[in-house]
Amino acid sequence: MTKAAIHVPPKGGFSFDLCRRNEMLAQNGLKPPCSFKKTGTTIVGLIFQDGVILGADTRATEGPIVADKNCEKIHYMAPNIYCCGAGTAADTEAVTDMVSSQLQLHRYHTGRESRVVTALSLLKSHLFNYQGHVSAALVLGGVDVTGPHLHTIYPHGSTDTLPFATMGSGSLAAMAVFESKYKEGLTRDEGIQLVSEAICSGIFNDLGSGSNVDVCVITKGHKEYLRNHQQPNPRTYVSSKGYSFVKGHTEVLTTKITPLKEKVEVIEGGDAMEE
Amino acid sequence: MNSIDSTPAKQGLASIEGSERTLYPYVTGTSVIGIKYKDGILIAADMGGSYGSTLRYKSVERIKPIGKHSLLGASGEISDFQEILKYLDELIVYDNMWDDGNSLGPKEVHNYLTRVMYNRRNKFNPLWNSLVLGGVKKGQKYLGMVSMIGVHFEDNHIATGFGNHLARPILREEWHENISFEDGVKLLEKCMRVLLYRDRSAINKLQIAKITESGVFVSQPYALKTFWGYSAFENPTKGAEGSW
Numbered sequence: 393m394t395k396a397a398i399h400v401p402p403k404g405g406f407s408f409d410l411c412r413r414n415e416m417l418a419q420n421g422l423k424p425p426c427s428f429k430k431t432g433t434t435i436v437g438l439i440f441q442d443g444v445i446l447g448a449d450t451r452a453t454e455g456p457i458v459a460d461k462n463c464e465k466i467h468y469m470a471p472n473i474y475c476c477g478a479g480t481a482a483d484t485e486a487v488t489d490m491v492s493s494q495l496q497l498h499r500y501h502t503g504r505e506s507r508v509v510t511a512l513s514l515l516k517s518h519l520f521n522y523q524g525h526v527s528a529a530l531v532l533g534g535v536d537v538t539g540p541h542l543h544t545i546y547p548h549g550s551t552d553t554l555p556f557a558t559m560g561s562g563s564l565a566a567m568a569v570f571e572s573k574y575k576e577g578l579t580r581d582e583g584i585q586l587v588s589e590a591i592c593s594g595i596f597n598d599l600g601s602g603s604n605v606d607v608c609v610i611t612k613g614h615k616e617y618l619r620n621h622q623q624p625n626p627r628t629y630v631s632s633k634g635y636s637f638v639k640g641h642t643e644v645l646t647t648k649i650t651p652l653k654e655k656v657e658v659i660e661g662g663d664a665m666e667e
Numbered sequence: 668m669n670s671i672d673s674t675p676a677k678q679g680l681a682s683i684e685g686s687e688r689t690l691y692p693y694v695t696g697t698s699v700i701g702i703k704y705k706d707g708i709l710i711a712a713d714m715g716g717s718y719g720s721t722l723r724y725k726s727v728e729r730i731k732p733i734g735k736h737s738l739l740g741a742s743g744e745i746s747d748f749q750e751i752l753k754y755l756d757e758l759i760v761y762d763n764m765w766d767d768g769n770s771l772g773p774k775e776v777h778n779y780l781t782r783v784m785y786n787r788r789n790k791f792n793p794l795w796n797s798l799v800l801g802g803v804k805k806g807q808k809y810l811g812m813v814s815m816i817g818v819h820f821e822d823n824h825i826a827t828g829f830g831n832h833l834a835r836p837i838l839r840e841e842w843h844e845n846i847s848f849e850d851g852v853k854l855l856e857k858c859m860r861v862l863l864y865r866d867r868s869a870i871n872k873l874q875i876a877k878i879t880e881s882g883v884f885v886s887q888p889y890a891l892k893t894f895w896g897y898s899a900f901e902n903p904t905k906g907a908e909g910s911w
Contacts, residue, residue: 439899509908539905555899564832564865571861572837576897597836 432600434562435465435476436590437531438574439555440583443540443611444533447587448476449562449595450620451602458602462620466608470495470506472615473534474608475515478560479527479547487528491515508534508541512551520549529559535610562594562601569593580609588622595624688792692744694718696729697868698830699740700858701799702842703808703823704851707879708801710740711855713863714888715870722870730876732883734759737773737802738876739780742827743815744795751794754783773802773809777819785817797827803880826858829866834858848877860891 418424435448452460467475467488473495477484491514495506511532519526530545544557556574558566569590578586584607594601605622609615694716701710716724729748730740733755741748758779762771771779777800787793793815801810811821824838837858846854855875862869871893876885 553899553903555897564829565836567865568833568836568858568861571864572857576899593836593840597839 432562432598433465433478433560434558434566434591434594434598434601435478435531435560436558436566436570436587436594437476437533437542437544437556438570438578438583438587439540439542440578440580442580443535443609444542445580445583445587446474446476446531446533446608446610447591448606449591449601450604450606451595451600452481453600461603464606464619466606466617468492469511469532470499470534472536472610472613473506473508473511473532474610474615474617475511475533476531476559478529478531483526483528484530487515487518487526488530491518505536506534507536507538508532508543512543512545515545516549516551519545519547524548531557531559533608533610535612540610558590558594560594560601562598565593565597566590580611584609584618584621592622592624688790689744689747689795692747692795694723694745695795695868696727696742696745696748697866698826698828698834698862699729699742699797699799700827700830700834700838700855701740701801701810701825702838702846702851702855703801703810705845705847707803707808707877708738708810709848709851709855709875709877710738710799710801711859711873711875712740712742713859713870713873715868715872716745717868720867722868725870725872726888728874728885730874730885732876732878732885733776733800733802734762735770735882736804736878737771737776737800738878738883739776740799740801740827740876741796743797747794747796751780751783751796751798755779772804772807773800773811774804776800776802777809777811777813777821780813781817781819784813784815784819788816799825799827801825802878806880829862829869830858833861833865837861856891860893863891863893 432451432453433449437444437446446466448465450462450465451458452463465476467477467484469475469488469492475488477488491511494514495511498510499506515530515532519528524547527547529547532545533542542554542557544552544554544559555576556570558570573586587607588605591605595603595605603625604620605624607618607621609618696716697713699710699712701708710730712729714725714727714729715722716727727745729742730738731752733739739755741751755776759771780798780800784794795815797815798813800813803809809821810823810825811819812825812827813819824842826834826838838854841854852875859873863871871890872888873891874886874888876883
């Protein structure tokens with residue numbers, strides 16, 4: 393065998409080189425890292441008479457711990473397109489950022505407003521390429537020249553086009569609300585009310601979702617991002633006195649005073665420093 | 668090569684002839700929902716018995732009266748449910764033989780079922796059911812649940828199986844104390860409709876059973892109205908050619 397092997401630059405994507413070693417380690421009793429930051433989540437979207445309304449909760453979990461009490465799950469894709477993300481937080485962030493910049497470049501190239509199907513195709517082909525290893529489940533909604541659109545995208549790359557959709561661990565709780573109360577031609581206020589109800593259903597009935605409700609309303613030529621539209625989980629027991637501890641609150645056991653000695657003796661009239 | 672390795676492992680708790688403990692359910696019923704209402708208890712369940720992914724039986728009565736004061740609804744393995752009914756029948760007959768004017772109420776039956784389920788679980792041979800027990804005795808309404816591992820509790824509204832995820836949020840929002848009979852039935856139907864849309868093992872043939880101080884009444888099977896007429900369903904890919 394020649395020692396000088398040809399250096400092959402790494403191909404893009406995932407490298408599965410360590411899988412064999414990981415399996416061996418697992419067999420020898422090593423536990424894999426606890427859990428990655430997920431957005432055990434409730435995300436919803438619905439089409440109302442003038443456009444699309446998206447909703448999401450704001451809890452990000454790392455295993456059993458709430459890592460972020462007030463994270464943003466409704467991501468910007470284009471001025472007229474927003475995307476809610478459930479699954480591994482890093483994956484949803486990265487994938488939506490990437491497609492968002494691709495859409496911007498496409499807008500510069502064509503000189504036209506982005507279409508929802510463009511974002512849809514870019515997202516689904518990326519996710520399919522990674523065969524489900526990019527764990528991002530998305531609800532994509534927006535209004536373009538062809539009208540309002542709402543799609544769901546699954547980690548393996550399949551998509552659905554629906555009038556109302558829910559994703560995430562709280563999706564069943566939210567879907568129960570939608571299936572019993574959704575009808576066509578909802579007004580803006582009715583739509584926001586229904587979306588908030590569905591997210592609250594997820595917040596209170598699913599352990600992976602919690603904190604506040606974010607809503608985003610997209611209509612033709614206009615969008616409204618209502619961050620923390622509802623805050624149904626306020627901190628209830630806050631002391632009115634605040635944290636002020638007067639001297640004497642804590643019992644002093646011993647006192648020891650150590651004077652700081654000067655380490656450097658300043659010699660007056662010494663040589664000036666060289667420039 | 669792999670099959671030779673796995674067989675000795677499987678025979679760990681099984682005899683040479685075959686396993687003598689329940690490993691998985693075969694014919695299963697899906698969710699049961701129960702609520703307390705003004706005059707007593709209402710329990711709803713559909714009439715489907717699935718054999719894996721096939722809808723094998725479409726007239727399975729999964730709600731049965733027990734004695735004078737209770738109703739039992741079960742989801743999970745149907746054969747285990749029939750076995751439980753046999754045990755309860757024995758229990759009730761034995762109780763009637765005392766002929767002392769006293770009869771087993773829902774609380775007592777619930778306790779009995781809990782003991783049975785927990786004991787079987789300890790022997791690693793569970794009765795694969797989630798049971799909903801409701802009843803009224805001497806004006807006291809009672810609604811409780813026992814799972815296949817013996818977890819038991821009492822509440823104002825109960826749901827098993829998929830109902831845990833789909834019906835419970837609706838019940839938590841819309842149930843209130845002293846709900847009337849008509850509103851109770853409407854609430855149960857709302858939950859059963861969502862289950863019909865979203866649970867693959869649900870069928871559109873359900874029974875609602877009512878128990879009050881005066882007695883038990885199990886309705887005839889009927890179907891719910893469903894709505895599929897959204898314009899988006901007609902042509903889903905209208906604005907997104909090539910999508911699905």
